Amino acid sequence: MTGVTGVTGVTGARWLTNTHVVDVLTGEVLRDRSVRIEDGLIAEIRAALPPGADAHDLGGRHLLPGLISCHTHLSVVFPFEDTREDESPALTAFRAAQRAEDALRAGITTLRCVHEQNRIDLVLRDAARRGWIRAPRIFGAGRALSTPHGHGEGADCAYATGADGFRRAALGELAAGADHLKIFINSGLAREGEDFEHAEMSDEEIAATVRAAHEHDAYVVAHSGESRAIRQALAQGVRSFEHAYALDDDTARLLADREAFVTPTLCVTNSADWMRENRFGEASIANAQNAIEPHRESFRRAVAAGVQLVNGTDIPPADLVEGVPAAVYEMFLMARGGLDNLRVLQSVSTTAAGLVRAADWLGRVAPGFTADLVAVDGDPVRDISAMGRLSFVMQGGRVVRDDFTVSTR
Template identity: 65%
Template sequence: MWLVNANVVDVLTGEKLLDRAVQVGEDGRIVEVASAPPVLAKDADVVDVAGRWLLPGLISCHTHLSVVFPFSDTDEQEDPAITAYRSATRAHQALQAGITTIRCVHEQNQADLSLRRAAARGWISAPRIRGAGRAVSTVGGHGEGAAAVYATGEEEFYRAAAAEITDGADHVKIFITGGLAKKGENYDTLEMADGEIRGVVRAAHEHDKYVVAHSGDAVAIRQALAQGVTSFEHAYRLDEETARMLVGPNIFVTPTLCVTRSESWMRANHFEEHSIQQALAAADDHLLSIQRAIRAGVTLVNGTDYPPGDLVDGVPAAVHEMLLMADAGLTPLQALQSISSQAARLLRIDDHVGQIRPGFVGDLIAVDGDPLADLDALRNISLVVQGGRAVRGAA
């Protein structure tokens, strides 16, 4: 496949490569980014980008495909086939929206691992999936009622984490604080002991994996950092000292600002009123926390906590989140990196995903305007290519 008459954004440097032609080989990898118009065979597969701007396919780092709204409707005994059907629909919607890679951080019945196998066989159309299988929660903790795995004590957490990894998980998800979903729940409530966190980290490290922590408060984040956790979700309340502690080459924060800034979407999806009000009440602290993280230089990646292809105020949730992160203080280039190259680094696939350059997979999206000048260009993604295959908009 050749994509011609394209303006290419280098998301590492911010360089704008004008009037380029991008070749993707039969193996789905980019062969070259040519500066001169190529001489093409008559039967060549050619997509005329017509002066639009090419970016790497989007990467969402906090995805739930199997989630049910309102959360209280979750049936922990649900038939795995029903879970898979619901999850496959969300996965297809995400891909159509330009999200070519996702990191799932808890799916009922390990639906993410099942979908990944189905996609590998060509049975479904889905983003590239990095999966956690089921999250591991304390009994009565934030994961209670979500069809998570429940454990108590260091050895139980170790065994539960190891079991998910054995089943194919790329990372392990835990809940170190409460959250915003349940009535009366507090996101500053600590839910795991040091030994329990340590048990999960031990299991992950034995298999060259890492731990993802639902984390609402700075105290719990410092606790988990001390035990070796490197990936933190939400950070609703983050002080400056803790933000500085999160600065490091292999530490990542997924802000999920849209969790506290999507009232219209929550109402449209029948969230319970207490969940909506608790999210709105946390919004100011949440924004201030992420602004502190930005000033400190924390590496931020894009994630939604919602199905990332769902429309929030008319745009895919992943794009909505990117715009919120820019409003919080990221530059346009940093915002694009959060959903491409930095996200790929967190997922440990940055050697072949998240950039437009030879050797990388041909995951591409096209927008009409220069996104480095105006991120609103991503509100209208008109072309989606995954692995050199046109998913949408090539005609």
């Protein structure tokens, strides 16, 4: 049996063989293993392939959990000023569905969306569950919550003011099926004249959003630029922070102490060529370029403090940046910024699974876990560049892609 025909469905038992299994918890590599997949789950890992087994030969590649990308906007329009808040949901769906399929083929088997026009993440999540489209499994926020003239202005957010207004907006997204809520506690880098030091929400507005989330077994994600607003949101119960462009040592330690998560999105400030290819204005590019060094220093502080760091791109995660998908480029940037290779791998697996509250079934190659898997040429624990040679993708026991065709035993 050859190619992608070795594992074709989510029922019955199949084997992946001739592979080196990476334990992303410890960094140990289990060499020359065979992995039994049954009903979409990893059922067994063993050294010897049983006689007569229906097997798919991975050709000595290293096997890892499928990638989990934690800051995604599938519906975003570039440049931002071309966004139309009255856009047809059908048009939004076509754009977002293509990006979702591209992400899956790039090895991103799970996405956390943190604002989508027309709540299209929730639509795609349902369509994927029904088998109508091929997409990563999606944890969605629906529409982000923004003040009327805040960072989310013009992006089809749910606009609100005051504690009561934010509570109503939060309940609206939760009723639509959101897994988490997104707020903007700072401005950002997208527009000319913007800076990330401007706070946008009061304590009462943040607290009302957090309470609504907790009442519905959800949590709050905060677009965040600098330390003062991060400390403000931490005090109100926010557990997930995006970007952190200007993070001081004390706030980094506080984030670690509170076991909060940070998605640094280093791609945002390190993708000038990609931005030009997507017709960003030079003012936006200059904002990003000017933030490179503070962003890098903030990341180093988070690494040193032991903050839980997860991978997210803020640009479509399968878009090529420096020749690799953005999610992989983000891994390379994290490694260059001082995160050791194992923690880089954990940022797209175990740590990310903990953030989306799926640590008991996603993010590991281990019995009982979902068979979301990728294979790469080389050992990424020793050399993270191996992640740029990803050539096999499985989601829920189904082979999505295999670029390396070999004969099986």
